[in-house]
Amino acid sequence: MKINQIEIAGYESIDANIDFINNEITPVDYVKNFSCNAVPVEGGGLWYSYTFNNLLVTVICHPGSIGGLSGKWEIGIRNKDTGEWLNVPNGYISTSQGGVEGWKSWNEIQIILKKILADAMEEIRLESKEPLTLEDL
Numbered sequence: 183m184k185i186n187q188i189e190i191a192g193y194e195s196i197d198a199n200i201d202f203i204n205n206e207i208t209p210v211d212y213v214k215n216f217s218c219n220a221v222p223v224e225g226g227g228l229w230y231s232y233t234f235n236n237l238l239v240t241v242i243c244h245p246g247s248i249g250g251l252s253g254k255w256e257i258g259i260r261n262k263d264t265g266e267w268l269n270v271p272n273g274y275i276s277t278s279q280g281g282v283e284g285w286k287s288w289n290e291i292q293i294i295l296k297k298i299l300a301d302a303m304e305e306i307r308l309e310s311k312e313p314l315t316l317e318d319l
Contacts, residue, residue, distance in 0.1 A: 206292055232295065234302040238262040241291055248284020255291050256284040259298075274298055 227244020238260045247256040259268040259281055267281025268274075274294050275283040286294075 232298075233262060234298050235305055236262050237268065237298060237302070238265075239295065239298060241295075248279075248282065249286070250284075252285070254284060255286045255288060256282060257286055257291055257294060258282040 227242065227247065227250065229244075230241040232239040232241070240258045240260070241255055242250075242258075243253075243255045244250050248254075249256060257275060259272065259274060260266060261268060269277045269281040271277060274297060275281075
């Protein structure tokens with residue numbers, strides 16, 4: 183299954199896949215076993231940007247990201263249309279840091295992405311149902 187687009191540091195747009203074999207949501211050119219703490223402080227790192235319905239989810243790891251120097255990932259959730267951080271209770275991440283949460287392992291990021299994907303798919307399913315008419319009863 184293909185998800186809209188993902189941006190990698192360098193900011194080119196690429197396609198993302200749901201990898202059913204490894205049970206991950208990854209960009210096509212995903213860097214397996216990437217380590218943030220192996221990136222030089224002066225630059226580098228990864229930035230993945232996922233679009234799910236009205237949400238823009240960024241997953242980043244670089245020396246300046248929250249937890250990046252320890253090899254952890256940061257995730258942020260924005261409203262796709264307004265760009266505003268989703269810092270209201272959303273069931274995905276804590277709102278204490280204004281729509282961004284750090285210190286996540288790649289597995290924790292995957293759990294969050296899968297929950298967002300499941301909710302997005304449910305939204306699409308509900309929107310696609312036509313209302314019942316009297317003839318349907």
